[in-house]
C-alpha cells in the first residue's frame with residue numbers, strides 16, 4: 001500500500017471531502033433560482049457584470065439590504081461550477097478589486113425567456129422538500145427494493161402525489177415545458193421522421209408542448225393525442241384548428 005503521506009493520498013482525502021459536501025452545489029443553485037439572480041443580471045440581454053450588492057438591490061424589495069457577503073459566497077461557489085463568470089474590477093478610489101458576476105452559457109439557461117420559461121423550474125422541481133426527504137433513504141433501496149424512497153417518506157408514488165397538489169403539479173408541468181420547448185426547437189430543425197404521419201400520440205406528453213410544436217411544424221399531422229394523467233392534461237392548453245385529444249390513464 002502507498003505511504004499515507006503521498007500526494008495522491010492527500011488529494012484523495014480532499015476529493016472525499018468535496019464529494020461529501022457536494023450538496024452545497026445544487027443547494028446554491030436553488031438559492032440563486034429562488035433569489036431570481038439570473039434575471040437580475042440578464043436584464044433584457046445586457047448581462048453586465050454586477051457585484052453581489054448590486055444584484056441584491058435588483059432582487060430584494062426596496063429598503064431590504066440583505067447580506068451581499070453571503071450572496072457572494074454562493075456566487076463564487078457557482079462560478080467554480082461554470083454558472084457565473086467572475087470579473088475582478090479595480091475600484092476607482094483604492095488599490096482593492098471588487099468581484100462582479102455575469103452569466104455564462106450555463107447561467108443563461110436560468111433566464112426567463114419570452115414564453116416565461118427557463119430551466120429554473122427544473123431546478124426547483126428537483127429540490128422540493130418531498131424529493132429532498134427521500135434522498136437519505138437511497139441505501140434502503142439496496143436492502144429492500146420493494147418500496148421506493150419517495151413512497152416511504154410521502155406515502156404514495158410521485159405522480160399521484162403531485163396530482164393531488166396543484167402547486168407541485170404546476171411546477172412539474174412548468175419544469176417539463178422549460179426543458180422540452182428549447183430542446184424541441186433544435187430537434188425539429190433537423191428531424192424529418194414525421195413525414196407520412198397523420199395521427200401522433202405523445203405518451204406522457206405533459207402540457208402538450210412537444211405535440212403542439214410538432215403539429216405546427218408539420219401541418220400534415222392532422223390529429224394529436226396527448227396521453228397523460230388527468231391532472232396534467234387538465235392544465236394543457238387547447239390547440240386551435242387541430243384535432244387534439246387529451247387522454248389519460250386511471251391507475
Ligand SMILES: C[S@@+](CC[C@H](N)C(=O)[O-])C[C@H]1O[C@@H](n2cnc3c(N)ncnc32)[C@H](O)[C@@H]1O
Pocket residue numbers: 159176177180203204205206207210227228229232248249251
Ligand atoms: C418526465 S415527464 C415528460 C414530459 C414530456 N414528455 C416532456 O418531454 O416534456 C413524464 C410525464 O409522464 C406522465 N405520466 C406519469 N405517469 C403516467 C401514467 N401512468 N400515464 C400517463 N402519463 C403518465 C407525467 O404526468 C409526465 O407528464
